Amino acid sequence: MNEAAMTLEGWYALHDFRTINWPAWKAADEEVRAFALDELNAFLQEWDAIEAAKQGSTAVYTIVGQKADFVFMHLRETLEDLNAIENAFNKTTFAQFTTKAYSYVSIVELSNYLAGSSDEDPMQNPHVIARLKPALPKSKHICFYPMNKKRDLSDNWYMLSMDDRKSMMKSHGMIGRGYAGKVKQIITGSVGLDDWEWGVTLFSDEALQFKKLVYEMRFDEVSARFGEFGPFYVGNLLDQASFTDLMKV
Numbered sequence: 516m517n518e519a520a521m522t523l524e525g526w527y528a529l530h531d532f533r534t535i536n537w538p539a540w541k542a543a544d545e546e547v548r549a550f551a552l553d554e555l556n557a558f559l560q561e562w563d564a565i566e567a568a569k570q571g572s573t574a575v576y577t578i579v580g581q582k583a584d585f586v587f588m589h590l591r592e593t594l595e596d597l598n599a600i601e602n603a604f605n606k607t608t609f610a611q612f613t614t615k616a617y618s619y620v621s622i623v624e625l626s627n628y629l630a631g632s633s634d635e636d637p638m639q640n641p642h643v644i645a646r647l648k649p650a651l652p653k654s655k656h657i658c659f660y661p662m663n664k665k666r667d668l669s670d671n672w673y674m675l676s677m678d679d680r681k682s683m684m685k686s687h688g689m690i691g692r693g694y695a696g697k698v699k700q701i702i703t704g705s706v707g708l709d710d711w712e713w714g715v716t717l718f719s720d721e722a723l724q725f726k727k728l729v730y731e732m733r734f735d736e737v738s739a740r741f742g743e744f745g746p747f748y749v750g751n752l753l754d755q756a757s758f759t760d761l762m763k764v
């Protein structure tokens with residue numbers, strides 16, 4: 516019997532990781548660099564305006580370590596919107612000084628594991644809509660990683676009964692609740708969209724809380740038995756001023 520959890524979907528998500536070509540940037544004429552930064556700032560302003568109009572949301576962070584130098588995380592209504600943003604950005608002079616490091620395509624997802632029984636249409640509930648189409652937090656730090664739930668013969672998440680999955684997700688949710696006010700999670704589903712099953716994006720003003728939360732969850736059955744994890748990306752908030760500062764040669 517098909518016991519797929521019911522999912523609700525909101526905005527599509529694109530995590531666009533880039534590396535800065537520092538030798539090319541430093542070798543460029545000052546006017547070219549100034550023009551490129553103006554273009555970047557124009558995009559940042561445009562994305563702010565889209566967020567203010569509640570038509571999407573964008574978060575911009577540096578990435579610490581060598582996997583990338585920064586990430587644009589965009590949430591938009593359609594895949595076409597996301598495609599248009601990346602193509603418009605790729606055509607800028609600023610983008611000529613970056614290389615693509617990694618990307619992830621997914622969609623904001625909520626499941627019904629912990630939902631109570633009610634006849635209400637969740638898509639009419641403003642709290643649900645606010646979670647499906649969120650303004651991304653502008654916390655000091657971001658942590659992103661993709662993950663799967665195991666499909667091994669002995670440990671296959673997709674062959675468990677709904678009741679078993681519900682009880683494990685309850686325990687997962689309880690651990691998460693212990694981080695209320697410290698870590699905000701945005702879970703994006705990516706089955707059929709990208710190489711892993713979910714993108715996990717965490718936001719916090721204290722980077723250490725990422726370690727505390729992820730470590731604690733490792734002892735919880737749903738992560739301990741079924742979690743498979745991709746690469747972790749962690750970084751610091753960027754705005755127009757700090758991005759301009761970062762690009763100073």
Ligand code: VOV
Binds near residue numbers: 629664684699700
């Ligand atoms: C800030 C902490 C936090 C909190 C409060 C929280 C709560 C919840 C709830 C209540 C629910 C279920 C209902 C829904 O909302 O969909 C989920 C769902 C999910 N989670 Fe979660 N999660 C957190 C945090 C959190 C983390 C850190 C991870 C990564 C796991 C780890 O080991 O590294 C994670 C993963 C997920 C996933 C992949 C799903 C979807 C699973 C599926 O099979 O569908 N999550 N999560």
